[in-house]
Amino acid sequence: APVSFCEEGEESEGCKSLIELFVNRLDSVESVLPYEYDAFDFCQDTEEKRPSENLGQVLFGERIASSPYKFTFKKQEKCKKVCTRSYDPGNSADKSKLAFLKKGMQLNYQHHWIIDNMPVTWCYDVEDGQKYCNPGFPVGCFVTPDGRVKDACVINSEFNKKNTFYLFNHVDITIMYHSGKDENWPGARLVMARLRPQSYKHTDENNLSCEGPPMEIPGEFTNKLNLIYTYSVTFEEKNNIKWASRWDYILESMPHTNIQWFSIMNSLVIVLFLSGMVAMIILRTLHKDIARYNQIDSSEDAQEEFGWKLVHGDVFRPPRKGMLLSVFLGQGTQIFIMTFITL
Incomplete structure (x- = not known):
């Protein structure tokens, strides 16, 4: 159902100021195994809650959970700290957590975040000057020991150190909304949410600036390591985007494949x-x-049946428990039709 948002202090029954960000499972094109968000050592919500999922989301393996990223409508935030994760090379549990995080970056696992039942997209330029909006963004990236830059490390020339992982520990989030002008709903409605992953090496968690060199994680874990997760959020008014068509920019940015008529005719x-x-x-x-x-x-000779008469006898012979068969057949048909309609 549509949700309306108002500024803090102007809330009402049909209009709220709190914007919650939900996280989904992480997946990768290089691995068949998806992982839930809490499988990695990311910032966790102290009051974890899971929204109800429909049958389609369950069948597709989505695992939506709450996150510590919470915003107030039209309240700008700059380099706000979410949490800190510390790792000690002498602690086996810390070594295991960091190794699993490195594995996720090496296999290019992707975050999938949701705001107001809408994916938070990462938009970037591709070939022919077009823009592609990805409904996910990587955990980080990896530069191989021979200096080969992999996956998202190509977006920043500073990601060039051999045998090094670069963690995207900061996100710049832009939330666009329709103010409700010339519409019959109270407050505003969100029409777009974008982010840009960044990597910053925060040296002082009490004085964050979100500037400077990227967050490097060496391939060899020998010294203590602190990972500080931060975010910035801004709001923009976009009254030219209708709430009913807020998904269009994602669908339009996806690549359109050409229909292979020759393959279709060959198969036919x-x-x-x-x-x-x-x-x-x-x-x-x-x-x-x-x-x-x-x-x-x-x-x-007429009494002896052969050939297709044997099939005729098997097909038209009544089953021993016809009522039970009809019940199972009817229930199975109903379940199949309802599953198809629900999906």
Whole structure:
């Protein structure tokens, strides 16, 4: 259902000021295993709650949970701290957590964040001057020991140190909204949420500036390490985007594949050819059986069934428990139809 937002102090029954950010499972094109958000050592919500998921989300393996990223409508935030994660090389649990985080960056695992039932997208320029909006963004990136830059490390020339992981520990979030002008709803409604992942090495958690060199995690874990997660959020008014069409920019940015007509026609010809062969074999068999049936003269031979008459007897023989079969068939059909409609 649509949700309206108002500034702090102007809340009402149909209008709230708190904007919650939800996190989803992390996945990767380089691995078949998805992980829940809390499988990694990220910032966790102290009051974790999971919104109700529909059947489609459950079947697709989505695992939505709350996050510590919470905003107030139209309240700008600059380099706000979320949490700090510390790792000691002498602690086996810390070594295991950091190793798992490195594995996620090496396999290019992607965050999937949600605001107001809408994906938070990372938009960047691609070939031909077009812009692609990805409904996810990477945990980090990795530069191999031989100096090969992988995945998202290409976005920043400072990501160039060999055998080093770069963690995106900061996000610049931009939330765009429709003010409700010339509309019949109270308050404003969110129409777009974008972010830009950044990497900053915060040296003083009490004086954060979100500037300077990137957050490097060496391939060899020998010294103590502190990871500080931060974010910045800004709000922009976009009355030219209707709430009902707020997903259009994501769909339009996705690449459109050309229809492979030759492959379709090739498959169709093969199907027709094989169907014709099967039909000819069946017709020849039926013709031979019918000719044999017509040649039967004696009653003794007529009592002995063969060929397609055996199939006829099996098909039209009533089952032993017809009522139970009909119940199972009816229930199965209903479940199949309801599953198809729900998806």
